[in-house]
Amino acid sequence: MGEKNYLKNYSVLGKNVLTYIKTEIVLFIAVFLSVITAGFVKPSIDYFAYIDYKVICCLFCLMIVVNGLQKTGLFQVAATALIKKTGTLRKITAVLVGLVFFGSMVITNDVALITFIPFALILLKELDNPRQRVVILVLMTIAANIGSSLTPVGNPQNLFLFTFYGLSPGLFFKITVPIVFTGGVLLLASLLLIKNDTVHAKDIIANYQLTLQQVSIYLILFLISILAVFNVIPYLLVCIIVFLSVLIVDRSILTSIDYSLLLTFVFFFIFIGNIQKIPVIHSFLASISRQNIQLVSASASQVISNVPAAILFSSFTEDFQGLIRGVSLGGLGSLVASLASVITYKLFTHSYRNESKSFMAIFTIINSIFLILLFGLTAIV
DSSP, rough: HHHHHHHHHHHHHHHHHHHHHHHHHHHHHHHHHHHHHHHTTTOTTTTTHSOHHHHHHHHHHHHHHHHHHHHHHHHHHHHHHEEEEEEEEHHHHHHHHHHHHHHHHHHHHHHHHHHHHHHHHHHTOOOOHHHHHHHHHHHHHHHHHTTTTSSSSHHHHHHHHHHHHHHOOOHHHHHHHHHHHHHHHHHHGGEEEEEEEEOOOOOOOOOOOHHHHHHHHHHHHHHHHHHTTTSSSHHHHHHHHHHHHHHHHHHHGGGSSSSHHHHHHHHHHHHHHHHOOOOOHHHHHHHHTTTHHHHHHHHHHHHHOOOHHHHHHTTSOOOHHHHHHHHHHTTSSGGGGSSSHHHHHHHHHOOOOGGHHHHHHHHEEEEEEEHHHHHHHHHHO
C-alpha cells in the first residue's frame, strides 16, 4: 500500500515538473544552452560581465510598477467605463483591441493581455458564436504584440535592443512607427470580421477600490522608471527607490513579479557571452546574420520566440534597424513567436478546454496573414 502511494506521489510530482517545464520552456532552453556552452567555456567570474544589468534592473522596476497599477484596478475601471458606451459587438471589439493596442505601448504586451483578456472573456461569455469570441481574443493578442513594438518599454526585446545599441528615442521611433501604424490600419480593417450585432455590455467591476494615493505613487514610480530607461536618472538609484517604495506601499507585489523572465535574460546573456568565445558557432551565427537579419530574426522568433532572438542576434549584427523590425514582426505567426501570445492561450483554454484546437487553428491563420501582410507593407512604407 505504501509503495502504491509512493508511486502515485512520484507520478504527481513528475506531472507537476513537466507542467512547469512546459510553462517556462524558454527559461529551460536558456538554462540548457548556458550549461552546454559552459562545457566549452569554463565558468568563471567573467560570466558576470556578460549580463546587461541595466536591462535587468529596468525590467524589474517596470514589472513592479505595472503590477502595482494593475492591482489598484485602474485599468479595469477605465475599460468598463469605455465599454459601457458601446452597443454592438464590433464596437466592443474595437474598444478591447484599442485598449490592448495602446495600453501595451506603456504597460507592456504581457501585462496588457493579463489585464484585459480575463475582462474580455467575461464580456464575451454569452456569445452565440464561439468562433467570434476566438477571433476577438486573437485580434487583441495581435494588437498587444504590434502596439508594444512602438516604445522601448513596450516589450522586453525592445528594452534590451534600445539599451544594447544605445539608441536615441527619435531613431528608435523612426524604426517602429511604420510597423505600428501599418499594423494599426490592418487591425482596423480586421474589425470587419466581427458581426455588428447588438450586445449589452456587463458591468464587471467588482473588488477594486481605487485610492488616489496608491495610484499616484505607482504613476510617479512609473515615470522615474521610464527616465531610467532613457538614461535621465541612474538605473541603480531608480531600482533602489522602486524596491523600497513597494516594500512600504504593498510588498505583496514582489510575489507577483515574473522572475522567470528575468532569469531567462540572465541565462541567455551567459549563453551569448559563451558562444562569442566558441569560434565555430560564432562564425555560423555571424554568417547568417549578414544575410537578411530582418528575415533571419523573424524566422528564428517563430521557433525560440522574439525575446531570445533579439538577444541572440544582437551580438552578431550592427543592423539594429533590421533586427528591431525582424523581432517586432516575428512576434506574429506561431504561438511561441511571442511569449505574450501564450498568455492568451492559457487564459482561454482554462475557460474553454474543448476549444483549444479551434483557437490554435484560428490563431495561426490570422497571425500568419498579419505577418505576411506586414512584412510586405512595411517594406513599402
